[in-house]
Amino acid sequence: MSAITAILVATLLGQAYYSPEEAQLLFQQANESFLKQDYATAREGYEKLLSRGFGGPDIHYNLGTTYLSQGDLGRAVLAFERSRRAGGEGPDLEANLATARARQLDKVVGTAPEEPFLQRVVAATSGNLVAWLFLGTWLAAFAFLLLFFVLRPGRRAWAAVVGGLLLTASLPSGALLAAHVWVHETLHEAVVIAPTLRAREFPKEEAKVAFEVHPGLKVRVMEETGRYVRIRLPNGLEGWAEREGVAEI
Structure with missing residues (x-):
């Protein structure tokens, strides 16, 4: 060098x-x-x-x-x-x-279709709490299983039982933690940052404008192609907008 x-x-x-x-x-x-x-x-x-x-x-x-x-x-x-x-x-x-x-200009009217069950469960639970719960029960189960090998035969059955129960108890929180990770990786939420963001019927500049939104509105990014992303409003309305007009959370 x-x-x-x-x-x-x-x-x-x-x-x-x-x-x-x-x-x-x-x-x-x-x-x-x-x-x-x-x-x-x-x-x-x-x-x-x-x-x-x-x-x-x-x-x-x-x-x-x-x-x-x-x-x-x-x-x-x-x-x-x-x-x-x-x-x-x-x-x-x-x-x-x-x-x-x-202070936002947009007051979205209407309701979106009900979210899938998994997303509703994730939205209703704290990711941090679920992670700590899974980690705590799993580590406790591991500790009792180690204790099983330390204790003398005839006096260690209870450690195996407690460790097995804790390991079983960690499964629901582990599954819920996996659901949080999956939703986080697949569900892309964003915020409108452009002064005026025009959503079109198709991802082309000459396509008809379906609606306009303004800064601060939280939307969901459904897919992207080229310089356009398909956004969904809280009421379920969808359209293609320029990628630079939104920023993912």
């Missing part, structure tokens, strides 16, 4: 990485900028952290409040939803998300 190449690699690595201390400092500086109502600087700080791999719920939440303060409803809702996806929760998150949605 030449000296010039080494310098370039070192420069790129330096630009792509923050130490935990540097990340914490940048996070604090962005928070201070937000309190001073310097929203542009605050947003830049939060986005730098996200671009370098620091994507916790707090960073997404603070970025959402910054966008909301700037009036960018689309990116505000997107950041709040990503905070949720990363495990964020609490009354402040829900209140700000409700505030952003109340």
Whole structure:
């Protein structure tokens, strides 16, 4: 490797990485900028952290409040939803998300067909709770089975019984965890970020416009082709829109 190449690699690595201390400092500086109502600087700080791999719920939440303060409803809702996806929760998150949605232009009328049973179950359960439940019961079952081999014969039957029961108990939570993973990988939700997003009947520019939607509306991406994606509104209405007009959560 030449000296010039080494310098370039070192420069790129330096630009792509923050130490935990540097990340914490940048996070604090962005928070201070937000309190001073310097929203542009605050947003830049939060986005730098996200671009370098620091994507916790707090960073997404603070970025959402910054966008909301700037009036960018689309990116505000997107950041709040990503905070949720990363495990964020609490009354402040829900209140700000409700505030952003109340300012949206689109009031979708009508109801969509009922979701499949599996998706309804996943929506009604916490992915984090299911994961911890499965991990806890599985590890406990493994511990009792190890204990079975440690105890002397004649005094270890109870460990096998308890381990077997815990292992059996871990199966439902394991299945539910697999359902969460499957839905997460196959169900693509997005938020409209374009000022006006036109959905057409076909994925062609000359196709008739079926409807228009605006920033902040949460939609589902059903499929994609070229520069178009087929989106479904909460009421079940579908159309083809330009990919750049939406951002996946």
